[in-house]
Each structure stands twice: as C-alpha cells, then as structure tokens.
Amino acid sequence: MDEKQRDISYHNYDIVFKYATQTLQGRMLDFLGLHMAPIVEVLPTELPYIEARKINEDYIFRLQDDTLLHLEYQSNITLEDMIRFMIYDARLYEQYKKTIKTAIICWKDIDTSNMGKIDAGSITYKTDIIKIKIQDPGKILLEEENKILKNEEPDIARIIFLPVMSGKENIKDVTLKTIEIIKKIKNRRYEIDKLIATVIVLVDKMLDVETIEKLWEEFKMLNVFKYAEERGKKEGFQEGIEVGIEKGIEKGIEKGIEKGIEKGIEKGFGKGMAETIIRLLCKKMGDLPAECKERILSQDRPTLELIADHIFDIESLADLEKFLKQ
Numbered sequence: 001m002d003e004k005q006r007d008i009s010y011h012n013y014d015i016v017f018k019y020a021t022q023t024l025q026g027r028m029l030d031f032l033g034l035h036m037a038p039i040v041e042v043l044p045t046e047l048p049y050i051e052a053r054k055i056n057e058d059y060i061f062r063l064q065d066d067t068l069l070h071l072e073y074q075s076n077i078t079l080e081d082m083i084r085f086m087i088y089d090a091r092l093y094e095q096y097k098k099t100i101k102t103a104i105i106c107w108k109d110i111d112t113s114n115m116g117k118i119d120a121g122s123i124t125y126k127t128d129i130i131k132i133k134i135q136d137p138g139k140i141l142l143e144e145e146n147k148i149l150k151n152e153e154p155d156i157a158r159i160i161f162l163p164v165m166s167g168k169e170n171i172k173d174v175t176l177k178t179i180e181i182i183k184k185i186k187n188r189r190y191e192i193d194k195l196i197a198t199v200i201v202l203v204d205k206m207l208d209v210e211t212i213e214k215l216w217e218e219f220k221m222l223n224v225f226k227y228a229e230e231r232g233k234k235e236g237f238q239e240g241i242e243v244g245i246e247k248g249i250e251k252g253i254e255k256g257i258e259k260g261i262e263k264g265i266e267k268g269f270g271k272g273m274a275e276t277i278i279r280l281l282c283k284k285m286g287d288l289p290a291e292c293k294e295r296i297l298s299q300d301r302p303t304l305e306l307i308a309d310h311i312f313d314i315e316s317l318a319d320l321e322k323f324l325k326q
Contacts, residue, residue, distance in 0.1 A: 029069075032103075032105060032130065032132070032161070033130045033132065034069070034103055034128075034130070036063060036065075036067075036069065036101070037063040037064040037065040037067070038063065038064045039061045039062075039063060039064075039069070040061075040062055040063060040064050041061065041062040042059065042060070042061055042062075043060040043061065043062055043068070043096075044060070058071055058072045058073055058205060059071040059072075060092065062098075066098060067098055067099040067100070067101060068092065068096060068098050068099065068100045068101070069100075069101050069102075069103065070085070070088070070089060070092065070100055070101070070102040070103070071102075071103055071105065072085065072102070072103070072104045072105065073104075073105050073164065073205065073206060074104050074105070074106050075106070075168050076106075076110060077104060077106060077110075077112065077115045077116065077129070079118075082115070082116070082117075082118050082125070082127070083118070085102060085104075085125075085127065086118055086123075086125040089102055089125070101128070102127040102128070103127065103128045103129075103130055104116065104127050104128070104129050104130070105130050105132060105164075106129055106130065106131050106132075112129045112131060115129060116128065116129040132165045134162065134165050134166055134167075137162050137163075137165075137166040137170060137174045138174075138177075140158060140162060141159075141162065141174070141177055141178065141181060144158060144159050144181060145181050145184065148181065148184050148185055148186070149184070151186065151187070153187065154185065156188075156195070159178060159181065159182065159195075160178070160182075160195060160198050160199050160202065161202070162174060162178055163175040163178055163199060163202065163203050164202050164203060164206065168206070171203060171206055171207060172207060172208075172211055175199060175200075175203050175207065175211075175215070178199055179196050179199060179200075179215070179218075182195045182196055182199070183196075183309070193219070196219055197219060200212070200215050200216065200219060218312065273301070273304045273305070273308065274296050274297045274299065274304055275297075276308075277296055277304060277307055277308060277311070278293050278296055278297075280311060281296075281311075281314065281320065284311075284314075284315075285314075285315070285316065285317075288317075289317075292317065292320070295324050296324070299324065299325060300325070303323065303324070303325055306323055307320070307323045307324075310323065
C-alpha cells in the first residue's frame with residue numbers, strides 16, 4: 001500500500017488501541033481469540049531492511065508481560081506471505097530482542113490446516129491462525145442498536161470489532177452501519193469520537209482508500225461539531241453568568257444566577273453549532289442567503305443536531321429546507 005494513501009501514524013494507532021484496551025478492560029484480545037497479556041503499547045510497524053527497502057506489516061503490540069504480538073489480517077495465506085512474516089519477525093527480534101507471538105486473523109472460509117508454519121530444517125517458523133467470521137452481522141448490529149434505543153449498555157467490544165469479523169464482502173457496509181449506530185450511543189456521548197476512530201483504525205488496511213478517506217473526513221467533521229459544542233458551552237457559561245446576575249438582582253441572587261447559567265449554556269451550545277453548520281454549508285454550497293443564515297441561527301438544539309447528522313446529505317437549499325423549522 002502506497003504510504004501516501006494513508007495518513008494514520010503509528011502514534012495514532014497507539015492512542016486508539018490504548019483507549020480500546022482501557023475501555024474493554026482486557027477483553028480486546030480475548031474477543032479475537034487471543035488469550036494473553038493485555039496490550040500496553042503499539043509499536044511502529046516500519047523496520048529498516050537491506051538495500052534501503054522497508055517492510056511494513058499490520059500491527060505490532062507490546063504486551064504487559066513484555067512480549068510482542070505481531071497481528072495480521074489476511075483473506076488468504078500463501079507461502080510467500082509466510083516467508084514475508086518470517087523475515088519481518090526476524091528483523092523485529094533483531095531490533096527488540098523480545099519473545100514474539102504472531103497471529104494471523106483469517107476472515108475467508110478456507111482450509112488452513114497446512115498453513116501457518118514453515119519447516120526448513122534448521123529454520124522453523126510457526127504462527128497461530130485464527131479463523132473468525134460472523135455469519136449474520138446485520139442481526140448483531142440490530143441487537144446492539146435496540147439496546148441503545150432502550151438506553152441499555154451496548155456490548156462495545158462486539159460493536160467495534162464486528163466490521164473486521166464480518167468478512168471481506170461485507171466489511172464496507174458493516175463499517176458504515178456500525179459508525180451510524182455508535183453515533184446513537186447516549187451514555188458514552190463524549191467517547192463517540194474515540195469509538196469511531198477505533199473502528200476506522202481497525203478497518204484501515206482492509207477497505208479501499210476512497211472509503212477510508214471519506215470515513216476520516218466524517219470523523220474530522222464530528223470533531224468540528226464537538227469543538228463548536230465545547231466552545232458554545234464556554235461562551236454560553238459566561239453569557240449565562242452575566243444574564244443570571246442581572247435577573248438575580250430582581251428575583252433572588254442565587255436562584256437567578258443558576259437559571260441564567262443554565263439558559264446561557266443552552267444558548268451557547270446552539271449558537272456555536274449553528275455557526276459551524278453555516279460555515280460548513282457555505283464551504284460546500286457557496287455563500288448562503290442572509291435569510292437562510294438567520295433561520296439556521298434561530299433553530300433549536302435538536303434541529304441543529306439533526307442538520308449536523310445529515311450535513312453530508314444536504315446538497316442544495318431545498319435539501320436544507322427539509323430540516324429547518326419555520
């Protein structure tokens with residue numbers, strides 16, 4: 001894969017996998033059928049190679065027991081693949097001098113009984129092959145979505161790992177649906193961006209570049225709205241104090257300040273999000289009419305959140321009109 005096509009550094013992998021490991025409380029590797037020490041660090045996969053060539057594999061983790069886990073996702077496993085993994089692990093050992101366990105997660109329904117090992121006399125190389133494929137990912141997504149709609153705690157591990165376990169032919173659709181379901185989680189509102197990032201990182205090397213780029217663009221957009229919300233909260237807090245003090249003089253200082261802060265925060269939320277929506281729509285469709293901007297600024301928070309959720313579907317003023325209240 002051309003490195004220009006991917007802009008996810010191992011530092012970002014490290015952040016995402018550390019979050020996933022902490023959130024899943026040790027269930028991450030168990031969920032993949034790997035019963036070993038928890039992940040403590042993601043290591044760079046790019047290693048120096050002879051003649052200035054570089055070899056780069058899927059994931060390298062340092063575990064809590066100070067061993068290394070080399071994890072590969074493959075639809076098929078050839079002798080050439082095994083030789084490549086063997087050479088890579090030799091270089092990995094040369095660099096870190098630590099015990100290495102290599103596991104190949106295979107999502108294709110193939111006979112792997114004669115795969116996963118090389119016996120070349122003095123050289124013996126063995127990997128673990130884990131065959132995982134969920135037959136009906138749609139059913140699982142529906143089950144987890146129903147939990148979310150009932151305000152019950154969903155199975156986070158099940159959700160974020162479902163795309164990579166759904167098979168090559170389903171992975172794109174399952175990934176998109178998974179992200180939509182994550183956006184609906186209410187009791188983890190401030191973790192949604194991290195959960196989505198985890199899903200994207202997991203499928204990064206299994207999806208086409210165009211799809212991955214679109215997913216990252218939407219992820220960045222989500223963070224823009226999160227920033228706008230935080231900024232709106234801060235601005236609203238300050239405005240709320242000012243209004244609250246004024247009202248408090250008339251109707252009791254303590255109660256007035258409290259009510260003013262509450263209203264100010266809500267107003268700040270809406271203002272920050274509305275301004276962000278206007279800016280993004282102008283970038284997408286050109287400058288909006290002044291009347292249209294005023295209408296967006298006057299919308300309540302639920303309406304603004306609805307527009308934000310459908311920002312990529314809005315291609316014209318007519319599309320926008322469907323979401324605006326009079």
